[in-house]
Amino acid sequence: MTRRFKIVLFLIIPVLIITSGVILYLLAGRTAETEVSAEDVQPSIVEVEVLTKRDGIEISGNIEPVASADLAFPIAGYIEKILVSAGDKVSSGETVAILEDSQQRFNLAEVDVEIDTELVSGTQRNLELLDLKRQMKATELEDTRLKSTISGVVTEVYADTGDFVTAQQAGSASDVIVRVIDRSSMMALVEVDELDAPYLSPGQRVEFQFDAYPDLSVSGKVSMIPMEARVTSQGIAVLDTEVVIENPPSEILPFFTFSGEI
Structure with a gap:
């Protein structure tokens, strides 16, 4: 074995030993890193909301009926006419029954005479008062006409011609003459x-x-x-x-x- 070959061999052996050590170290570190990573990985929990079709209510x-009306006279008196029957169609404002109205017509005519007299020899103030009085008497005459407050169908007629009716009172069903729906x-x-x-x-x-x-x-x-x-x-x-x-x-x-x- 020559001297030159011994020198080369002497230099190569340490290099191989060092290289092998480095490779083993790197491999060992990578394996450990892989093991740690596997241990550190935790399963994640994902909440999933499941929507189901809700049944109806x-x-x-x-x-x-959305609209109905129990019609009654606001004043007392004897029924002179019933103008509708069950099953008839009526419009809002249509007259369905009439009270005997001779007294109301007399009262209105009497006021008209007073107004005529006052126009000749009265004062403006008296004329104004008589005009208010006439409006009241005209309203009383109008109250003898029972009118439907809605458009619809007559379902019941509770009175007959000649019946005496009392003035309408709140909550009193006995005063109802005609029902419309x-x-x-x-x-x-x-x-x-x-x-x-x-x-x-x-x-x-x-x-x-x-x-x-x-x-x-x-x-x-x-x-x-x-x-x-x-x-x-x-x-x-x-x-x-x-x-x-x-x-x-x-x-x-x-x-x-x-x-x-x-």
Whole structure:
């Protein structure tokens, strides 16, 4: 073995040893890093909100006319004429009954005579007072004409010609002469649980099923949602929601029982 070869070999061996050590160190560090990374990785939890289709809001009640009028005379007297019968259509302002009015016509004519006399030899002040008096007597004569306050259909006539009627009193049904309803639209107030309040909106579609006609489906809508809830005797908060049917079928009569879904 020559001297030059020994020198080269002497230089190569340390280099190989050092290189091997570096490689082993790097491999060991990479393996440890991989192990630590695997331990540090934690599974992430993702919350997924599942939205399901909500069933409709079930309702029930009795349907009634949006507008109705129980007509009664504001003064007492004997009925001279009944001008309508059950089933007749009437317009707002149409006369449906008349009281005997001879006393009212006499009172008005008497005031007219007083005014004529005062025009000849009276004062302006007296004429003004007589004019007010005449307006009052004319109103009394007008009160002998019972007029419908709405357009609709006569459903009941409670009196006959010749009957004596007393002046209308608040809350007295006995004074009612004629009942008129407007059947062009019907409505109902239905209880909606407070838990269903977020699912209510004006104009929302409503499907009605009537006990009298189970095969007849009628559509309507939510017409009014109250500004505050009501607590029932069971302690449950409910919304008295108004639902309406426009132009209901002729088969559907006021106060029919229904069930439905909003």
